[in-house]
Amino acid sequence: MTRLRARMPSRRQVLGAVVSLGAPLRAAAQPSWPARPVTVIVPLQPGSASDAAVRIVLEVMEVELGQSFAVKNVLGEAGRVGASLAARAAPDGHTLAALNNAIMTVLPSGASPTPFDPQRDFVPVGGIATIPTFLGVHASVPARTVPEFIAWARTRGGVATYASGGLGSPQHLATELFMVLADVTLRHVSYRGATEAAAELARGAVDSMFISQTLLLPHLGSGTIRLIGFGGARRSPAFPDVPTLAEQGVAGYDYASWIALFAPAATPEPILAALRAALRRALARPGVAERLARSGNEIWPVEAAALAATIRSDAARWRAVMRRTAITLY
Incomplete structure (x- = not known):
C-alpha cells in the first residue's frame, strides 16, 4: 500500500491564507456605504x-x-x-x-x-x-407689548383668535405653551399650512400668530403685522428691538x-x-x-x-x- 505523506504548509502559506480569507470577511462586515441614493x-x-x-x-x-x-x-x-x-x-x-x-x-x-x-x-x-418664532398681532389689535396683548385678550372673554398651519404645527404648539405660561385663552383658527395662516393674519381675519421670519417677510413692508415679542431665550439678531416674551413677564417661555x-x-x-x-x-x-x-x-x-x-x-x-x-x- 502506498502511503501519501501530507506536507505541512509553511508559515508564510498559512499567513497568506489568513490574509486572503480575512479580506472578504472584512468587506462583508463593513459594506461600502452609501451604495445607492x-x-x-x-x-x-x-x-x-x-x-x-x-x-x-x-x-x-x-x-x-x-x-x-x-x-x-x-x-x-x-x-x-x-x-x-x-x-x-x-x-x-x-x-x-x-x-x-x-x-x-x-x-x-x-x-x-x-x-x-x-x-x-x-x-x-x-x-x-x-426656526425662531415671533408673536405677531394684526395692526388692528390695540397692543404693542405682550402684557398689553394678554390684558386685551382677557377682556375678550376667550374669543381673541390665533392662527396656525394646522394641528401640531409649530404655530399651534408655540401658542399652547404661551397660553399655559401667560394664563390666557385664545381661540384656535387652523389653516392648511403656515403660509395661508400668515396671509390671513395680514388680512385681519385673525388677531395673532406665532410666526417665523420666513413667513413674516412677504408682509413686512405692508404694516399689517406688528411684532410684539420673540419666542427665544435671547433676542433675535434680525430684530434686536423686539424683546423676548420672558423679558415681558412670560416667565420660562422659550420656544423654537x-x-x-x-x-x-x-x-x-x-x-x-x-x-x-x-x-x-x-x-x-x-x-x-x-x-x-x-x-x-x-x-x-x-x-x-x-x-x-x-x-x-x-x-x-x-x-x-x-x-x-x-x-x-x-
Missing part, C-alpha cells in the same frame, strides 16, 4: 422653513459622500405617518428621517399613543437648524422649532459615524449658515448625544404642559 423622509410641508433647511444641508452632504440624497415629503397626522414609515425602514443607512421637535417630543407626550417610540425606534445623527436628522434604530455604528461626520462637515462648510439664515433658519450643529438629551428634556416639558391643557394634535 439615500432617501430622507420629511413629514413636513414642502417649502416650509424646516423643509428648506433639510434640503440645503443634504445638498452639501451629497458632495461630502458622493451620493445623491432624495427628500420624500410624507404628510399626515401631524407627522405620525412619515415618522412611522421611517421607523420601519431597513436600518442600512439608505433611509433616514428629518424630524422636528413636535414629532419627537410633543406627539409622544399626548394622550393618544403613537405607533413609534422616539428613543427606541430612532437613533440621532445630529441637529440641522432651529428644531429639525434634526435621524436613522432607524439598529443602523450599524460605522454608518452612523460616517453620517455624523458628513453632517458635521456640511454644517461647517462656508456659506451654509448664511443660506440657512436666508431661509429663516438658524444653524444648529448639535451632536448626537446632546440631541438625545434635548429630546428627553423637551419631552418632559411637554408632558407637564399636556397635564395642564387638552391639546388636540391630529
Whole structure:
C-alpha cells in the first residue's frame, strides 16, 4: 500500500491564507456605504422653513459622500405617518428621517399613543437648524407689548383668535405653551399650512400668530403685522428691538422649532459615524449658515448625544404642559 505523506504548509502559506480569507470577511462586515441614493423622509410641508433647511444641508452632504440624497415629503397626522414609515425602514443607512421637535417630543407626550417610540425606534445623527418664532398681532389689535396683548385678550372673554398651519404645527404648539405660561385663552383658527395662516393674519381675519421670519417677510413692508415679542431665550439678531416674551413677564417661555436628522434604530455604528461626520462637515462648510439664515433658519450643529438629551428634556416639558391643557394634535 502506498502511503501519501501530507506536507505541512509553511508559515508564510498559512499567513497568506489568513490574509486572503480575512479580506472578504472584512468587506462583508463593513459594506461600502452609501451604495445607492439615500432617501430622507420629511413629514413636513414642502417649502416650509424646516423643509428648506433639510434640503440645503443634504445638498452639501451629497458632495461630502458622493451620493445623491432624495427628500420624500410624507404628510399626515401631524407627522405620525412619515415618522412611522421611517421607523420601519431597513436600518442600512439608505433611509433616514428629518424630524422636528413636535414629532419627537410633543406627539409622544399626548394622550393618544403613537405607533413609534422616539428613543427606541430612532437613533440621532445630529441637529440641522432651529426656526425662531415671533408673536405677531394684526395692526388692528390695540397692543404693542405682550402684557398689553394678554390684558386685551382677557377682556375678550376667550374669543381673541390665533392662527396656525394646522394641528401640531409649530404655530399651534408655540401658542399652547404661551397660553399655559401667560394664563390666557385664545381661540384656535387652523389653516392648511403656515403660509395661508400668515396671509390671513395680514388680512385681519385673525388677531395673532406665532410666526417665523420666513413667513413674516412677504408682509413686512405692508404694516399689517406688528411684532410684539420673540419666542427665544435671547433676542433675535434680525430684530434686536423686539424683546423676548420672558423679558415681558412670560416667565420660562422659550420656544423654537428644531429639525434634526435621524436613522432607524439598529443602523450599524460605522454608518452612523460616517453620517455624523458628513453632517458635521456640511454644517461647517462656508456659506451654509448664511443660506440657512436666508431661509429663516438658524444653524444648529448639535451632536448626537446632546440631541438625545434635548429630546428627553423637551419631552418632559411637554408632558407637564399636556397635564395642564387638552391639546388636540391630529
